[in-house]
Amino acid sequence: xxxxxxxxxxxxxxxxxxxxGKAARAMLNFGLTxxxxxxxxxxxxNPHAGPAASGADVVLANATVHGSLADAVADCxxxxxxxxxxxxxxxxxxxxxxxxxxxxxxxxxxxxxxGPERSGLETDDxxxxxxxxxxxxxxxxxxxxxxxxxxxxAYEWSKSVELASPPATELDPxxxxxxxxxxxxxFVRKLETxxxxxxxxxTPATLRTLRGALTKAGWTSADIKMMHGILTAIERGPRPxx
Amino acid sequence: xxxxxxxxxxxxxxxxxxxxGKAARAMLNFGLTxxxxxxxxxxxxNPHAGPAASGADVVLANATVHGSLADAVADCxxxxxxxxxxxxxxxxxxxxxxxxxxxxxxxxxxxxxxGPERSGLETDDxxxxxxxxxxxxxxxxxxxxxxxxxxxxAYEWSKSVELASPPATELDPxxxxxxxxxxxxxFVRKLETxxxxxxxxxTPATLRTLRGALTKAGWTSADIKMMHGILTAIERGPRPxx
Numbered sequence: 001x002x003x004x005x006x007x008x009x010x011x012x013x014x015x016x017x018x019x020x021g022k023a024a025r026a027m028l029n030f031g032l033t034x035x036x037x038x039x040x041x042x043x044x045x046n047p048h049a050g051p052a053a054s055g056a057d058v059v060l061a062n063a064t065v066h067g068s069l070a071d072a073v074a075d076c077x078x079x080x081x082x083x084x085x086x087x088x089x090x091x092x093x094x095x096x097x098x099x100x101x102x103x104x105x106x107x108x109x110x111x112x113x114x115g116p117e118r119s120g121l122e123t124d125d126x127x128x129x130x131x132x133x134x135x136x137x138x139x140x141x142x143x144x145x146x147x148x149x150x151x152x153x154a155y156e157w158s159k160s161v162e163l164a165s166p167p168a169t170e171l172d173p174x175x176x177x178x179x180x181x182x183x184x185x186x187f188v189r190k191l192e193t194x195x196x197x198x199x200x201x202x203t204p205a206t207l208r209t210l211r212g213a214l215t216k217a218g219w220t221s222a223d224i225k226m227m228h229g230i231l232t233a234i235e236r237g238p239r240p241x242x
Numbered sequence: 243x244x245x246x247x248x249x250x251x252x253x254x255x256x257x258x259x260x261x262x263g264k265a266a267r268a269m270l271n272f273g274l275t276x277x278x279x280x281x282x283x284x285x286x287x288n289p290h291a292g293p294a295a296s297g298a299d300v301v302l303a304n305a306t307v308h309g310s311l312a313d314a315v316a317d318c319x320x321x322x323x324x325x326x327x328x329x330x331x332x333x334x335x336x337x338x339x340x341x342x343x344x345x346x347x348x349x350x351x352x353x354x355x356x357g358p359e360r361s362g363l364e365t366d367d368x369x370x371x372x373x374x375x376x377x378x379x380x381x382x383x384x385x386x387x388x389x390x391x392x393x394x395x396a397y398e399w400s401k402s403v404e405l406a407s408p409p410a411t412e413l414d415p416x417x418x419x420x421x422x423x424x425x426x427x428x429f430v431r432k433l434e435t436x437x438x439x440x441x442x443x444x445t446p447a448t449l450r451t452l453r454g455a456l457t458k459a460g461w462t463s464a465d466i467k468m469m470h471g472i473l474t475a476i477e478r479g480p481r482p483x484x
Contacts, residue, residue, distance in 0.1 A: 026390070028383045054385050097401070136400070141270045143296050148268070151390055152397055158378070159339070171332060187472070194475040209468055217459035226451060230429070233436040234476045 007103050007110040007157060008034040009150060010072050012125055015041045015117050021052025022147035023114075024059035029151065030158035035063040036072045041116075069113065069125050077108030081129035082149055083121050084142060093132045100156035102131075112153050117146050172220040183224045184214055190231050249345050249352040249399060250276040251392060252314050254367055257283045257359050263294025264389035265356075266301035271393065272400035277305040278314045283358075311355065311367050316420035319350030323371035324391055325363050326384060332454060335374045342398040344373075350415030354395050359388050369453050370419070372460070414462040425466050426456055432473050 009027055014020050044065045053060055066072035073079050080099050103110045115121035197203040256262050286307045308314035315321050322341055345352045357363035439445040
């Protein structure tokens with residue numbers, strides 16, 4: 001059982017080298033390394049790409065340049081055209097999340113295709129695709145730039161990769177229940193001494209509220225030990241001098 | 243049945259106006275509009291923010307400025323500190339996806355807190371938070387900028403908008419942050435009186451532990467009111483007879 005190949009990111013007629021660099025940075029953050037460029041406007045390599053990549057130079061160094069989208073995706077088995085334009089579309093429209101799931105489940109290499117910054121993909125580009133990938137966005141303010149569209153797709157893809165799981169932190173567990181009972185009992189002793197339970201008929205309700213708050217707190221053994229110390233210190237007051 | 247309030251985005255000591263503008267653009271793409279700024283380095287308003295917002299001016303126009311993170315999140319009931327730094331962390335660590343689900347399910351308003359561009363959040367900022375939010379990222383190349391971190395969180399939040407189940411409104415929400423600060427201050431006053439902080443050089447660590455325990459507790463306004471009463475009663479001791 002082998003994992004599906006990582007998808008390739010195809011930028012069609014990108015305009016600014018800076019945006020190519022930002023896309024590379026977005027990709028590498030989430031473990032994608034294969035970039036393909038179709039007819040970049042200012043040629044390739046582009047001196048503005050490197051600085052914008054913030055260290056993702058390996059992506060730029062390995063980027064390949066192609067004369068057409070068909071050539072760029074020649075080895076790919078499933079092609080997603082990212083676009084917000086939906087008129088006349090007769091292909092399935094998927095979210096980045098759905099696309100990520102499909103890419104992981106599929107044998108063969110997928111391509112995520114992004115259009116030029118201003119105009120987006122042409123109809124002929126979209127015609128090559130099997131699916132339309134659309135990021136669901138605020139209908140009153142849709143303003144995703146190229147690198148942002150790339151990062152959302154790369155992020156969704158990475159979520160399904162094992163290594164992308166967040167590290168489980170070493171959280172101390174809550175204290176065993178007996179320690180909590182001891183703390184509650186300590187509170188009650190101090191409060192009885194202080195004649196806090198007044199009037200007496202309210203005592204059961206007050207105790208329930210106190211127990212509820214201390215139970216909900218989820219304190220560790222160390223927290224509970226600290227609270228014992230605090231109760232003792234406050235009752236005792238200032239240390240005798242001498 | 244009402245939906246949970248939209249989360250607020252808090253930028254702590256942001257450096258470049260351009261990045262504040264980009265964060266606003268990222269937010270509005272996914273329907274978030276409430277931005278709060280803590281001590282922005284170059285003051286506010288910042289002439290570089292508007293052009294970078296690409297039309298998300300409404301977010302900038304309504305942004306509020308605060309002197310401290312505690313002030314910025316005073317009305318929030320659950321606070322997420324976004325950070326990749328994990329040493330010594332004793333809070334739950336969640337992904338943007340998990341955080342989004344929690345925010346939708348919760349009564350009360352959540353805050354997503356982002357640190358300065360270069361350095362990220364300080365330990366004292368993180369201490370205010372209930373949870374750490376970490377974007378799972380390529381361990382060999384982690385280079386998310388501020389606006390990218392914001393857009394991934396906003397995107398995840400927006401994904402659940404449609405599907406979100408109604409929040410558990412029958413539960414009392416945790417108290418707004420300002421009430422928690424008041425309780426912490428009350429503990430500290432009582433403990434200073436009792437000369438609990440000894441030796442003095444341990445005081446900052448002790449305060450962090452105390453803040454951690456009280457933050458984790460998730461107490462409601464009623465719980466906090468009870469604790470104020472308990473502190474006062476224990477210090478006072480038995481009521482004078484008469």
